[in-house]
Structures are given as structure tokens and as C-alpha cells.
Amino acid sequence: MVSRVLALIAVALAAGARPAASDDLANGAFRIQYGTSGVTSLKRTADVADTDYIAANAALGRLIVRYRTAVHGDWKELRDLVSTGASASEILYALAAPSPSLASRASGSAVQGVAGIRGLNDGIVPRTGAGGGRGGGPGAPGTAADVPVFTWTPSRGATQWVQYTFPAEVTVDRTDVFWVAAPQSWRLLYQDQGQWKEVSARGPYGRETNAFTGVTFAPITTLALRIEVVLAPEGPPALAEWRVGPDPALAPPGDLSVTERFTLDGDALVWHVALANTGARALEVGDLAVPFPFAERAGAALLVGATIYLGLRPDLLLHWIGPALQSPLMQAALKGAAP
Numbered sequence: 049m050v051s052r053v054l055a056l057i058a059v060a061l062a063a064g065a066r067p068a069a070s071d072d073l074a075n076g077a078f079r080i081q082y083g084t085s086g087v088t089s090l091k092r093t094a095d096v097a098d099t100d101y102i103a104a105n106a107a108l109g110r111l112i113v114r115y116r117t118a119v120h121g122d123w124k125e126l127r128d129l130v131s132t133g134a135s136a137s138e139i140l141y142a143l144a145a146p147s148p149s150l151a152s153r154a155s156g157s158a159v160q161g162v163a164g165i166r167g168l169n170d171g172i173v174p175r176t177g178a179g180g181g182r183g184g185g186p187g188a189p190g191t192a193a194d195v196p197v198f199t200w201t202p203s204r205g206a207t208q209w210v211q212y213t214f215p216a217e218v219t220v221d222r223t224d225v226f227w228v229a230a231p232q233s234w235r236l237l238y239q240d241q242g243q244w245k246e247v248s249a250r251g252p253y254g255r256e257t258n259a260f261t262g263v264t265f266a267p268i269t270t271l272a273l274r275i276e277v278v279l280a281p282e283g284p285p286a287l288a289e290w291r292v293g294p295d296p297a298l299a300p301p302g303d304l305s306v307t308e309r310f311t312l313d314g315d316a317l318v319w320h321v322a323l324a325n326t327g328a329r330a331l332e333v334g335d336l337a338v339p340f341p342f343a344e345r346a347g348a349a350l351l352v353g354a355t356i357y358l359g360l361r362p363d364l365l366l367h368w369i370g371p372a373l374q375s376p377l378m379q380a381a382l383k384g385a386a387p
Contacts, residue, residue: 073139075312082139084131086110087310090317099343106341108319109141113306114335117327123334125172126306128298137313143306146171146296150220154212154273154292159204167196168210168290173226174258197228199286202279209237211274212292219269224262224291230255231277231285236263239272260291303327 073080074093081089086109090101102108113126126143133140149169156165174195200208223236234253237244247265254261273292277285304327309320321338325331 073134073137073310073312075137075314077315078312078317080139080310080312080317082134082310083107084129086129086141087139101342103341103343108341109308109310110339111143111306111308111321112335112337113143113304113323113333115304115331115333117303117329117331119332122166122170123172124301124304126301126304129308130298130300132307137311139310141308141310142300143308144298145301147299149296150214150218150292151212151290154214156210156212158198158210159200159208164196164198165210168198168287169212170196171289172196173260173288174228195288197286197288199229200231200277200279200284202284206279207276208279209274209276210287210290211272212290213272214270217269217271218293219267220273220293221267222262222264222293223273223275224260225254225275225287226260226289227255227257228286228288229283230257230280232280234275234277234285236265237274237276238268238270239274240268240270244274260289262291303329304331 072082077093079089079091079093080087086107088102088107090108091099110127110129114123115126116123124145126145128144128146129141130144131140132142151169152171154169156168158165172195174197198210200210234255236247236249236253238247239245247263247268250264250266253263275287275290279285303325305322305324307322309322311318311320323333
């Protein structure tokens with residue numbers, strides 16, 4: 049443990065003096081385009097070749113931080129980037145987490161046991177291959193050992209279910225699921241005066257794996273919802289997350305602040321990442337993934353210096369550094385994958 053300081057990542061990109069040019073953010077060395085997903089374009093001012101150093105459909109700034117506030121507690125994850133402002137020379141971001149959703153207030157039950165049920169509404173899903181979105185951006189495909197997944201057991205029959213019970217009636221018209229292994233088919237039921245009825249779906253039930261999919265339906269008001277699945281012959285279905293209703297709003301968590309600042313400083317683009325323990329308990333950080341999504345052919349033209357100096361309040365546990373660097377999540381990031 050160390051005294052409270054700042055976490056800094058400085059990325060210095062060498063460039064000679066160039067004439068000034070105007071863009072979303074520019075100086076004599078660089079022209080930058082940015083948006084809600086991060087820095088999406090980085091070019092040298094007046095570059096004859098007009099080379100973009102950021103890979104297509106990628107963005108610089110999308111970190112992944114996984115942490116917990118108890119030694120054996122559940123892992124929390126920050127990966128959603130929100131813009132917090134900009135000036136003539138700086139771009140500001142923060143990492144946020146979904147606000148408590150309808151699903152997070154529900155209690156789960158199933159035709160079989162309860163193993164894995166807690167993971168259905170914890171907001172954490174497995175990492176997926178390139179091209180993913182929220183709930184697992186690009187990275188090494190597969191399910192991490194510490195990501196809970198609910199799996200049905202074939203011995204319980206070909207048709208099975210899992211259920212959410214809410215503390216009070218809710219009105220919803222949408223549900224989303226993250227299948228790790230899809231069922232042969234599924235449907236959504238709601239409880240109406242003690243009877244289970246299928247919703248009036250407005251389209252097909254999604255079966256895509258390793259991404260959020262789902263179904264919309266005519267609005268219903270109920271105390272309980274149930275997903276009923278028909279098991280596929282090739283193997284039992286597995287479900288990592290079950291959302292109900294609209295996407296939850298994003299907000300910075302109350303226990304860990306992660307802010308980012310991109311600054312054009314002469315011939316360098318400096319990227320500051322600051323972590324601060326804003327809660328009352330100690331924090332353990334299990335993963336800090338810092339992807340560098342530079343275009344493959346442009347990478348050789350850059351001098352990239354990255355220094356990571358970590359330190360938070362004295363109650364932050366820093367024994368995670370070595371294991372984090374060797375974790376599959378960090379290794380995928382170092383190979384150029386973006387969250």
C-alpha cells in the first residue's frame with residue numbers, strides 16, 4: 049500500500065512542427081476527432097499521406113477496470129465511457145456503471161437449484177470476440193472463471209425455466225439476454241393473477257450468443273417474469289445476464305472514480321488516467337486493461353511511451369499489479385484488442 053497519489057498513463061506521440069489546422073481538437077502537431085466512445089481519429093497536422101493512427105471502428109480511451117470492496121466479494125466492472133467535457137486543448141472522460149435496474153432489484157429462482165442465478169443481474173458478462181458491444185467488447189473469446197453463468201441441467205427435462213420475482217409490480221415491454229450457449233428455443237412468461245402467460249412478442253426471440261439479444265412485446269404489468277427454454281440436443285443453454293425493461297442509465301460509481309484526460313501538449317498527446325477510492329472501504333483492483341487500438345501499419349511511425357504509476361488512498365490494495373498484467377483480459381488488451 050502506498051500514499052495517495054495519481055494514476056498516470058502518458059502516451060507521447062512524436063511529431064515534427066506542422067502548420068496549425070482546425071478539427072475537433074488540433075494544434076501544430078495533431079488533429080483529433082472524438083466522441084462519446086473516445087478518441088476515434090488521430091492524425092498528424094498537414095500529413096501528406098493523411099494517415100489515421102487509430103484503427104478503423106476503434107477508439108482510444110476505453111479502459112476496463114474490475115474491482116471489489118471485500119476480499120471474497122463479488123467483482124464489479126467499469127467499462128462504459130462517458131464524456132464529461134472538453135476545451136480547446138483537452139478532452140475529459142470518466143468510466144461509469146449502469147444504475148440499478150429492474151433486474152437488479154429482482155430475486156431469482158429456477159426449476160433447479162440456485163447456482164449461477166446471482167450472476168443473472170450482476171451487470172457482468174463474458175468477454176467476446178472482435179466486434180462486440182456493451183457487455184463484452186472485443187477480447188479473447190470465452191468465459192472467465194469469475195464471471196457467473198447460469199446453466200440448465202439436461203437431467204431436469206427438455207423444458208426448463210428461470211424466474212425473476214420483483215418486490216412490487218413492474219410494467220415492461222422488453223427483455224434482453226446474453227446467451228453463452230443458446231437454447232433450441234425460448235419464450236417469456238409473466239404472472240397474471242397466479243397464472244403464467246406468454247407475452248405478445250413483437251418479433252422473434254433472439255438466440256445470438258456472446259452478445260445481448262432479446263425480444264420486445266406488448267406492455268405487461270406483473271410481479272414475476274419467467275424465461276422458459278427448450279434445451280438444444282447439442283448441449284444445455286447457458287445464460288450470463290438477463291435484463292428487464294429499458295437500458296439502465298450510466299453513472300459514476302460511488303466507491304471508485306476513474307477519470308481520463310487527453311491533452312494536446314506541443315508534440316505530444318498526453319493521456320492521464322486517474323483512479324481515486326471515493327468510498328469508505330478498501331478496494332482490490334483485479335484488472336486494469338489499457339488497450340492501444342493503433343492502426344497496424346501506422347504503429348511503426350509512432351514513438352509510444354507508456355508509464356503507469358499507480359497509487360490511491362492508503363486503503364487501496366495494490367497486490368493486484370503482477371497478476372493483472374498476466375490476466376487474460378490484460379493480455380488481450382496488450383495484443384491490441386479494445387473493450
